Amino acid sequence: MGARPPPQRPGGGCVNDTPSWQPNVDSDKEDEAPRRLVLTPASTIRIRPVRWLWDTTPEGAPPTSHGRIPLNSLAIAAGGPGLGKSQFSVWLTARITTGTLPGELWGKPRGVIYAATEDSWTYTIAPRLIAAGADMDLVFRVDVRDDEELHARLTLPKDISLMGKAAEAYSVGLLVADPLLSMIDASINDYRAAEVRAALEPLVAAADRHCFTILGLAHFTKAGGSDPLSRIAGSGAFGQLIRSLIAFAKQEGEDGVDEFVMSLEKNNLGRLGLPSHTYEIQSVTVDTDEGPTYVSRFVLGPESTTSVRDVMRAETNGDTGSLSSEVAEWLQGWLTDVGGSDEARAIKKAARKEGYSDSAVDRAKKKLSIQSKQQGFGRERTAHWYLPEAWAKAGHADLPRTA
Numbered sequence: 001m002g003a004r005p006p007p008q009r010p011g012g013g014c015v016n017d018t019p020s021w022q023p024n025v026d027s028d029k030e031d032e033a034p035r036r037l038v039l040t041p042a043s044t045i046r047i048r049p050v051r052w053l054w055d056t057t058p059e060g061a062p063p064t065s066h067g068r069i070p071l072n073s074l075a076i077a078a079g080g081p082g083l084g085k086s087q088f089s090v091w092l093t094a095r096i097t098t099g100t101l102p103g104e105l106w107g108k109p110r111g112v113i114y115a116a117t118e119d120s121w122t123y124t125i126a127p128r129l130i131a132a133g134a135d136m137d138l139v140f141r142v143d144v145r146d147d148e149e150l151h152a153r154l155t156l157p158k159d160i161s162l163m164g165k166a167a168e169a170y171s172v173g174l175l176v177a178d179p180l181l182s183m184i185d186a187s188i189n190d191y192r193a194a195e196v197r198a199a200l201e202p203l204v205a206a207a208d209r210h211c212f213t214i215l216g217l218a219h220f221t222k223a224g225g226s227d228p229l230s231r232i233a234g235s236g237a238f239g240q241l242i243r244s245l246i247a248f249a250k251q252e253g254e255d256g257v258d259e260f261v262m263s264l265e266k267n268n269l270g271r272l273g274l275p276s277h278t279y280e281i282q283s284v285t286v287d288t289d290e291g292p293t294y295v296s297r298f299v300l301g302p303e304s305t306t307s308v309r310d311v312m313r314a315e316t317n318g319d320t321g322s323l324s325s326e327v328a329e330w331l332q333g334w335l336t337d338v339g340g341s342d343e344a345r346a347i348k349k350a351a352r353k354e355g356y357s358d359s360a361v362d363r364a365k366k367k368l369s370i371q372s373k374q375q376g377f378g379r380e381r382t383a384h385w386y387l388p389e390a391w392a393k394a395g396h397a398d399l400p401r402t403a
Helices: 028-032 085-097 121-132 160-169 193-210 235-241 308-317 322-337 344-353 358-367 388-393
Strands: 052-055 067-070 074-079 111-116 139-141 172-178 213-219 244-252 258-267 276-288 291-304 341-343 371-375 382-386
Touching: 067 213, 067 244, 067 258, 074 085, 074 193, 085 111, 085 121, 085 172, 085 213, 085 244, 085 291, 111 121, 111 160, 121 139, 121 276, 121 291, 160 172, 160 193, 193 213, 193 235, 244 308, 244 358, 258 291, 258 308, 308 358, 322 341, 322 344, 322 358, 341 344, 344 358, 344 382, 382 388
Parallel strands: 074 213, 074 244, 111 139, 111 172, 172 213
Antiparallel strands: 052 067, 244 258, 258 276, 276 291, 341 382, 371 382
């Protein structure tokens, strides 16, 4: 048999083994066209490593393997009301303005533009910044002066060019948009993903061009199940643009007290599955010239094996299902084998070895009406869990119970 002929183009002619294109060569006719295609050889594109605004890589791990927020990109902080999203943005602002955020800007204080539409600067934002230890000379409130509009406010995409110039002029490393959707032009329907995306794409391009990162705050909707991304209001537009999603949730802790959890639920340019963290919202007193004022402060806590997705799944599924019964049966057996009571930390450690998450064990604790009691003080403080009968035998029947 003879050699197989090369494939033919639909219009005739052969497909050559080597390309015959000539880069950046357009005919005079194409130059005159208002719209044309420009083909760029991949060989001419400069590749670069991802640099991280916030990088929690521990010692001994591969460099930048725990990057959480990429530089010069759009990140979203999302959660329900009262979970500390705004306090987190203040914490991040303080770290950036003092050069104490682990990552590319460590030791390099940068400015932050803080654009907020829901909280008062006088009563809330400025006192929170002071409580978080921010360099107040490097945090900027942004206002708009417009001779033709008396009550002008920062509007996307109208003010993106001005934002880019201001970011360069003040060496800004972060733009906080709280909340992000409120800054989109009122004529844009924020339920239409295409319109929202068209307003945000130029902002993302400006961040890359002028070297600043965007942290947009967003709210969770009640619909969407256990997927944090699908629970974000406006997620149809955000989904393709955001590089990092930091989600916030609340669950019942070992001692029956609410525990806050923060997870990286999207990381387009880095690793998923990075450890979640617990965090606290602490009350802080800030002195003013007219007397004390009281605000709250975000405090990052230790790593957690429970993710925001786990918490949402528990809220969605409730306490039903075979897995819930399986965990409850295991927990009942564990406590029975050790005499009815054990340290909560030891229980959860053993549960993880069996493949059960902390949130699943917490739900089983509630299902079995297990009681919790704090013992010790300071760093030695621990929570002990008791089966109901062991609780009564230990003489705690008259003490307040925590389910």
